[in-house]
Amino acid sequence: MLTSECICTHLRRAARGVSRHYDEALEGFGINVAQFSLLRHLRRLDQPSISTLAEAMGLDRSTLGRNLRVLEADGLVALAEGQDLRNRIVLLSEQGRARLQAAEPAWEQAQSDLIQTLGEGQRDELVRLLEMLA
Amino acid sequence: MLTSECICTHLRRAARGVSRHYDEALEGFGINVAQFSLLRHLRRLDQPSISTLAEAMGLDRSTLGRNLRVLEADGLVALAEGQDLRNRIVLLSEQGRARLQAAEPAWEQAQSDLIQTLGEGQRDELVRLLEMLA
DNA sequence: ACATAATGCGTGTATATACCCGCACCTGGG
DNA sequence: CCCAGGTGCGGGTATATACACGCATTATGT
Numbered sequence: 356m357l358t359s360e361c362i363c364t365h366l367r368r369a370a371r372g373v374s375r376h377y378d379e380a381l382e383g384f385g386i387n388v389a390q391f392s393l394l395r396h397l398r399r400l401d402q403p404s405i406s407t408l409a410e411a412m413g414l415d416r417s418t419l420g421r422n423l424r425v426l427e428a429d430g431l432v433a434l435a436e437g438q439d440l441r442n443r444i445v446l447l448s449e450q451g452r453a454r455l456q457a458a459e460p461a462w463e464q465a466q467s468d469l470i471q472t473l474g475e476g477q478r479d480e481l482v483r484l485l486e487m488l489a
Numbered sequence: 490m491l492t493s494e495c496i497c498t499h500l501r502r503a504a505r506g507v508s509r510h511y512d513e514a515l516e517g518f519g520i521n522v523a524q525f526s527l528l529r530h531l532r533r534l535d536q537p538s539i540s541t542l543a544e545a546m547g548l549d550r551s552t553l554g555r556n557l558r559v560l561e562a563d564g565l566v567a568l569a570e571g572q573d574l575r576n577r578i579v580l581l582s583e584q585g586r587a588r589l590q591a592a593e594p595a596w597e598q599a600q601s602d603l604i605q606t607l608g609e610g611q612r613d614e615l616v617r618l619l620e621m622l623a
Numbered sequence: 624a625c626a627t628a629a630t631g632c633g634t635g636t637a638t639a640t641a642c643c644c645g646c647a648c649c650t651g652g653g
Numbered sequence: 654c655c656c657a658g659g660t661g662c663g664g665g666t667a668t669a670t671a672c673a674c675g676c677a678t679t680a681t682g683t
Binding site for chain 4: 521523524548549551552555556559573574575576
């Protein structure tokens, strides 16, 4: 019976383990998978505000703000003022873009490992199910 | 194409969101879903050492040690010395057992919400896929 | 028995994450 | 014009998480 198993516990555990796998692959590039993900979101979005980016990533605003500081200190992102004096705009720096590109093959390898474990069909199925929960 | 989507990012995001859902349900019981999970593991296992429990939960040993301190300060778990002077044994206190029992209906509700979203078939499928990754 | 290896843990350090609170700043209604 | 409410953000605090390192203890090989 799966009834007594906590779905959340399974999710958290898998997230930890898979994150370790990706982090290992990204070792030597100076970013972990959370930062990799942030940079990818940033490359895809057009100069989002902190709140917009946080919303896009499903992160709390204050969490994203703190995560950004680490990348800012490393020169990978920059924060500029928006037209509104309240909000700030997040920018992917050239270094950030370069770092992301450099790390992408390693990410691809980690992703391939996982797909090899799951098979493409189950990979698609997993992503579909995860999207239902987001 | 799903090829360009990061499985790990999806996993982490879903874990965050679902954790928030469970945490919300557990509000008022003084434990979050990570702690709930720890207490459940502890109830299931027989006086594990820190390493054994960490292994069972797929957590780093040092992480579990720190998580235990929070619960210990709240009187929900206790740490005793094992026969080996190196290792320590983790015990679920009576308060811990009671707290767990008290929180279980709320957990059940959160779990039910999720199953209603997924359906039982997809719930089983999700858990099966997550176990492949652990 | 002794030296070496393995085991179990704690600490230091760093990042990730969330919630609450408060401070600016904008926006509408009057 | 001004004031109430909404918006965007940072800081405080707490927990979760991992890795590297070191210390004490136990096990092992000769």
